[in-house]
Amino acid sequence: MAKRAQSAKGSRKKQPQWEKRIDETFYLGGRRRGAILKEEAWFERGQVVKYSLAYMNPRVCAVDNGRVLGYDNSHDVHHRHSMGKTEHLRFSGYEQLVNRFEREVRELWRLEDEEDGQSTA
Secondary structure: OHHHHHHHHHOOOOOOOOEEEEEEEEEOOHHHOOOEEEEEEEEEOOEEEEEEEEEEOOOOOOOHHHEEEEEEOHHHOOEEEEOOEEEEOOOOOHHHHHHHHHHHHHHHHHHHHHHOOOOOO
């Protein structure tokens, strides 16, 4: 019996040694009350190996758990989420992706503000 348990234990896949170094969630207020900005990133040997960036606002998007915009590499595929649609993404580095995400979120907020008649230009 002990031998069987040992062989079953030895056949398990070894879990990757990823370290979650970024885990930030911001709950927005004001005009964006109820919206969430989220960033998560896992590292291995100094490199980002898994990530998730999301802007969620159920008042703007009723599908995909309210995800208005997001980027992640779940299922080993880099992809972009936008208003319930998903598309593959050419990944050129995590920092560049974060910069792109931040630019797109600012543009989405500008458009939301215009629709609300509260432009801050």
